Amino acid sequence: MSQEETITYGKLVRDRIPEIIEAEGRTAIVRVLAESELVPALIDKLVEEAEELREAEPEDHLGELADIYEVLAALAGTLGFSYEQVLESARHKRGKRGGFSRRLWLDEVTSGQ
Template sequence: MHQRRTTTYGKLVRDRIPEIIEAEGLTAGVRVLDEREVVPALVAKLAEEAEELRQAGPDDRLGELADLHEVLAALAGALGFSDEQVREAARRKRTERGGFGRRLWLDEVTSPGESDG
């Protein structure tokens, strides 16, 4: 006889994960987050997915980017923003501050000393 084993996750998952778990003959304990819980859970999920992308090999990067995209879309919606609003805000920031296409890495900033200019 096998001993029952429970693994605790405590994290936001995609909508179909419980049915996928149960299709494998396991039991998924889930609950629906209330309004005050959803934004912090999505922000935590965003950090989790960003870390997975950081560690991903070349063959896994597209899937991890897709996960990040899905979480960002859900977070925008939870915060009351449409995809179009987010795209427009990104366009404005790109116009004002630039994008990341030049691959600039800021090493340091030096302030002028008292004897300088």
């Protein structure tokens, strides 16, 4: 007889995760977040996925970027923005402030007096 083990996660998961868990013969206890809980949960998930990207091996970078993209798309939609609006805003900011292609690292700024 095997001993039951319970792992507590307390985090937002992809829609099919409970189904996948159940297919493995385990039981998933889930609830649907209230609207007021969704944006903070998506932001937490974005941070989680960014940390996973930081720790990932190079061969896993694309998959981690895909996870970040999926969370970002869900967050944008939840906040009422379309994909096109996010891209346009990014283009606008890039035009005004630049992108990251020059790999600039700001060490310090001294005021001129």
